[in-house]
Amino acid sequence: LYDAVLVKDNHIAAAGGLDQAVARALAGAPPGMSVQIEVESESMADRAVELGARFLLLDNLDPATIRRIVTRHAPRVLLEASG
Numbered sequence: 001l002y003d004a005v006l007v008k009d010n011h012i013a014a015a016g017g018l019d020q021a022v023a024r025a026l027a028g029a030p031p032g033m034s035v036q037i038e039v040e041s042e043s044m045a046d047r048a049v050e051l052g053a054r055f056l057l058l059d060n061l062d063p064a065t066i067r068r069i070v071t072r073h074a075p076r077v078l079l080e081a082s083g
Contacts, residue, residue: 004034006057018044022051036080045069049077059083 007025015021022037029035036055039045042065045056054076058066060083070079 004036005029006036006038008038009040018047019051022048022053026052042069045073049073054078056080057082
């Protein structure tokens with residue numbers, strides 16, 4: 001992870017919530033560095049994008065939820081699915 005920032009669920013909890021974690025990660029990343037936010041729900045994905053996230057890791061979401069997120073946010077947001 002020397003060339004990117006990955007904000008996972010434990011980082012979100014430690015920061016006090018999604019809003020704080022995204023703001024801190026985006027503000028603290030050097031220019032041009034990729035910042036990926038792990039999200040565990042459709043509403044979390046939507047909120048992360050509202051906060052300025054442009055790279056989401058969709059964690060353990062069902063295919064229908066992933067499709068809805070892709071429909072709303074691709075191609076302006078890079079999306080990766082895991083789990």
